[in-house]
Amino acid sequence: MSDVTIPQPTRPWQRKRSETFRSGASFVIVGLLSFAVVLFTGFAGVDGWAVVFLLISIVAVVIRGRKLSTKERGNSKVQLVITAAAVLAFAPWLSILGSVLFKGVVGLRLNFITSDMRTTVPDDELNMGGALHAVLGSLLMVLIATIITLPLGILSGVYLTEIKGRFTFLVRFVVQSMSGVPSIVAGLFVFTTYNSLTNGPSAFGGALALGILMLPTVARTSEEVLKLVPDDLRSASLALGARQWRTTLMVVLPTVRSGLITAGILGVARVIGETAPLLLTAGSNSAFWFNPVEGPIASMPIYVFGMLQIGTEYATNRAWTGALVLMLAVFALFFTARKLGGKDKR
Amino acid sequence: MSNASAVLDTPEQGFAGLETREAHAWFGNHHALSGVSLRFPAKSVTGLIGPSGCGKSTYLRLLNRMHEFIPNTAMAGEVLLHGDDIYGESVDPAAIRLKVGMVFQKPNPFPAMTIRENVISGLKLAHIKIDNEDELVEKCLNRAGLWKEVKDRLDASGGSLSGGQQQRLCIARSLAVEPEVLLMDEPCSALDPGSTLRIEETIKELAEKITVVIVTHNMQQASRVSDYCAFFLSDGGPGVLVEADQTRKMFTNPTDTRTADYVQGKFG
Numbered sequence: 001m002s003d004v005t006i007p008q009p010t011r012p013w014q015r016k017r018s019e020t021f022r023s024g025a026s027f028v029i030v031g032l033l034s035f036a037v038v039l040f041t042g043f044a045g046v047d048g049w050a051v052v053f054l055l056i057s058i059v060a061v062v063i064r065g066r067k068l069s070t071k072e073r074g075n076s077k078v079q080l081v082i083t084a085a086a087v088l089a090f091a092p093w094l095s096i097l098g099s100v101l102f103k104g105v106v107g108l109r110l111n112f113i114t115s116d117m118r119t120t121v122p123d124d125e126l127n128m129g130g131a132l133h134a135v136l137g138s139l140l141m142v143l144i145a146t147i148i149t150l151p152l153g154i155l156s157g158v159y160l161t162e163i164k165g166r167f168t169f170l171v172r173f174v175v176q177s178m179s180g181v182p183s184i185v186a187g188l189f190v191f192t193t194y195n196s197l198t199n200g201p202s203a204f205g206g207a208l209a210l211g212i213l214m215l216p217t218v219a220r221t222s223e224e225v226l227k228l229v230p231d232d233l234r235s236a237s238l239a240l241g242a243r244q245w246r247t248t249l250m251v252v253l254p255t256v257r258s259g260l261i262t263a264g265i266l267g268v269a270r271v272i273g274e275t276a277p278l279l280l281t282a283g284s285n286s287a288f289w290f291n292p293v294e295g296p297i298a299s300m301p302i303y304v305f306g307m308l309q310i311g312t313e314y315a316t317n318r319a320w321t322g323a324l325v326l327m328l329a330v331f332a333l334f335f336t337a338r339k340l341g342g343k344d345k346r
Numbered sequence: 347m348s349n350a351s352a353v354l355d356t357p358e359q360g361f362a363g364l365e366t367r368e369a370h371a372w373f374g375n376h377h378a379l380s381g382v383s384l385r386f387p388a389k390s391v392t393g394l395i396g397p398s399g400c401g402k403s404t405y406l407r408l409l410n411r412m413h414e415f416i417p418n419t420a421m422a423g424e425v426l427l428h429g430d431d432i433y434g435e436s437v438d439p440a441a442i443r444l445k446v447g448m449v450f451q452k453p454n455p456f457p458a459m460t461i462r463e464n465v466i467s468g469l470k471l472a473h474i475k476i477d478n479e480d481e482l483v484e485k486c487l488n489r490a491g492l493w494k495e496v497k498d499r500l501d502a503s504g505g506s507l508s509g510g511q512q513q514r515l516c517i518a519r520s521l522a523v524e525p526e527v528l529l530m531d532e533p534c535s536a537l538d539p540g541s542t543l544r545i546e547e548t549i550k551e552l553a554e555k556i557t558v559v560i561v562t563h564n565m566q567q568a569s570r571v572s573d574y575c576a577f578f579l580s581d582g583g584p585g586v587l588v589e590a591d592q593t594r595k596m597f598t599n600p601t602d603t604r605t606a607d608y609v610q611g612k613f614g
Contacts (some may be wrong), residue, residue: 230454232450232452232454233454233456233457235412235415235450235454236450236454236456236516236519237456237467237471238412238415238440238443239410239412239443239447239448239450239520240443240444240447240467240468240471240472240519240520240523241440241441241442241443241444241468241471241472241523242440242468242471242472243440246471246472246473247471250467250470250471251456251458251467251471254456254458254459255456255457255458257458
């Protein structure tokens with residue numbers, strides 16, 4: 001056995017290094033060239049640069065494709081078009097992310113999340129005051145909304161997948177049309193009912209409006225997740241002499257526990273940035289308000305909205321920082337949802 | 347097609363308490379099973395054999411009221427457990443399923459539970475008090491032939507086991523509620539030959555204490571594992587019981603020519 005020479009492992013299917021280098025070089029050249037065009041011609045800004053880059057890329061692909069066969073040339077053209085489309089779809093997201101990040105980071109100090117606006121006016125220096133009250137207000141309202149909505153949403157999912165009662169069609173229809181309700185309508189509904197019956201804006205009113213918007217997301221996600229539970233497991237449980245509610249409670253729901261948590265998180269992410277309904281139902285405040293059933297309470301979106309309306313330099317900075325914090329919170333939620341969702345073992 | 351009615355229990359073997367009288371089953375308008383009358387012998391393995399679509403699995407599911415979970419199904423006739431019709435008005439189907447357990451074709455341990463929790467899940471699900479959990483878990487896993495392999499990782503997930511081990515876990519789970527009869531719907535068809543052999547040994551050991559009814563596509567398996575056989579057949583119409591007898595007789599000297607043709611592999 002010792003005289004057997006083991007060949008060097010190779011990967012013939014991989015792109016050759018020289019090829020990678022050449023395409024990288026052409027990418028750089030195209031980039032520089034389009035930059036030069038933007039500098040010296042009428043094209044300007046990021047948009048102009050993108051358009052020029054795309055045009056020169058096409059030229060480059062055509063030039064580099066001379067040596068290729070017709071089919072390979074076609075392939076590289078389609079690749080370019082698809083890559084361009086992907087970049088184009090990605091661009092607005094990147095642009096939003098970039099501007100919120102750059103403008104928000106200006107006001108991002110520790111005091112932004114440790115103090116509120118009780119003794120600070122929006123025009124004060126950025127090292128004074130903050131959005132603690134808004135962060136807490138948002139958290140409180142989202143928490144109340146989740147406590148109300150999560151059981152309701154999961155139970156509707158259970159009704160649709162486990163009980164399959166007479167109203168399955170109706171429930172599914174209502175849930176689906178509810179997800180199309182404009183958020184201001186949800187706000188108006190709570191405003192004319194709960195808020196007008198009680199003493200005006202309150203955290204509970206805001207939470208109710210958010211709950212209305214959350215419910216369809218939670219219910220639909222729960223239904224989708226529960227549908228993934230194999231019927232085998234239900235049969236197994238029933239064949240062991242379990243009743244349906246025990247089966248649902250002890251076998252079906254635990255099997256998709258992480259999926260149901262994901263449903264809740266997606267619901268939270270859906271409403272945490274809602275502004276319109278809170279404008280009507282929760283109002284705004286410059287300090288955290290502890291009584292959830294009475295009195296206006298601040299929230300992140302309303303904080304951003306209010307600061308933008310004031311419109312002075314420091315207020316605008318505060319608004320951007322608020323937007324940044326809100327966006328980071330949503331990212332954190334989605335990240336957690338993905339983490340938990342991926343852990344589902346079936 | 348003529349329909350046989352069979353009494354498999356003998357004075358020596360004893361009666362398992364489970365019998366059907368003129369049992370029929372429908373899926374929608376499709377008449378799947380017609381007039382099956384059969385008495386099961388106690389503490390033995392009865393194999394239900396026959397080609398695909400002959401109604402043997404349907405018949406099995408009639409025996410513990412699992413048939414009704416398929417939408418638009420219907421049944422007629424009587425299924426008696428110790429003389430009482432299990433489809434009677436005042437009967438609690440969950441109580442029947444406690445006495446007549448079932449193991450399915452595909453291993454289906456509960457993925458959200460550990461091995462230990464899987465074994466005792468039947469008792470938890472049915473609200474039955476457990477006196478000595480450790481002892482029960484060990485006993486059931488032993489009877490299912492799985493104890494030695496899993497005793498050091500009882501708190502691992504049921505899904506972490508191999509296919510054959512999962513199926514034995516499902517058997518252990520069914521045994522924990524101490525059923526009188528264990529129904530098995532092609533329990534080995536999703537498993538490799540080695541695991542199949544292990545399960546067959548388990549089945550034979552189980553039959554020393556309880557009554558086992560097993561559906562199988564595999565005639566070698568039926569001849570290896572069963573003491574009695576019931577042959578089902580459908581010739582386009584509903585499935586009927588052709589013949590039922592001791593396995594040895596069914597495979598060597600059957601009464602009906604169709605049985606002879608089937609066990610010799612001429613069709614099916």
